[in-house]
Amino acid sequence: MENKEKEYKKKGSWNETNLKTAVDLVLTKQMSLRQASVKYDIPKSTLHDKVASLNAGKEVSFVPKMGRFSKTFSPEYEELLVNHVKDLSNRCLPLMKKEFLKLAYDLAVALNIPHRFNCEKSAAGKHFYYDFMARHPDLSLRTPESMSMMRAVGFNKPQVDLFFINLDKLMTLYNFSPSNIYNCDETGVSCVQKHQKLSLQKLFVK
Known part of the structure; x- marks a missing residue:
């Protein structure tokens, strides 16, 4: 029982380099399984499973894995999601949590990536969301202030310049005709309301 407890505590604590080295030493018969296990803390x-799989000609992953589940997206696709969230935030169109979870689901479906998302709701789950945010600390979930506060602190030259820069980009990209441009004031749109939390890029101010 004591040996099993010690082995359980080591599970997933090893790194990829140590595992590769240990496997090579065992395959070349420079060390026994027990010696390599003790020396490299694996x-x-x-x-044994890695060595047996390689001897059988199977493909082996050397990345530590806790449990039977793995991440849905590769680092490349996660970076794609991060950049998209940042891009929308920079355009003053941050995603709500619900929208982000649906976006993650749609991406997995579009790329035919195996996933464990909720197909009935067509959205990723909360565990995916919080794990994703933990892996990308440059993003954060915030509740925006009401419009009255934004008017006091947000209506400034940098913000207005950013708005018109983004507007110019969109006008150049899509070439909107005058009949497709509308003006919307706050007569029928409430400016002070309860907001949902948004996924935003963190701003670091020196």
Whole structure:
């Protein structure tokens, strides 16, 4: 029982380099399984499985994995999501949490990536969201202030310049005709309301 507890505590704590080195030493018969396991702090069962798979000609992953589940998106696709969230935030169109979860689901479906998202709701789950945010600390979930506060602190030259820069980009890209441009004032649109939390890029001010 004591040995099993010690091995359980080591599970997933090893790194990719140590595992590759240990496997190479065992395959070249420079070390036994037990010796390599002790020296590189890798569970003997894990080392045995990797060596056996390689001897059988199977493909092996050397990345530590806790449990039977793995991340849905590769680092490249996660970076794509991060950049998209930042881009929308910079355009003053930050995503709500619900919108982000639906976006993640749609991306997985479009790319035919195996996932464990909720197909009935067509959205990723909360565990995916919080794990994703933890892996990308440059993003944060915030509740925006009401419009009255934004008027006091947000209506300034940099913000107005950013608005017109984005407007100019969109006009150049889509070439909107005058009949497709509308003006909307606050007569029928409430400016002070309860907001949902948004996924935004963190701003670091020196």
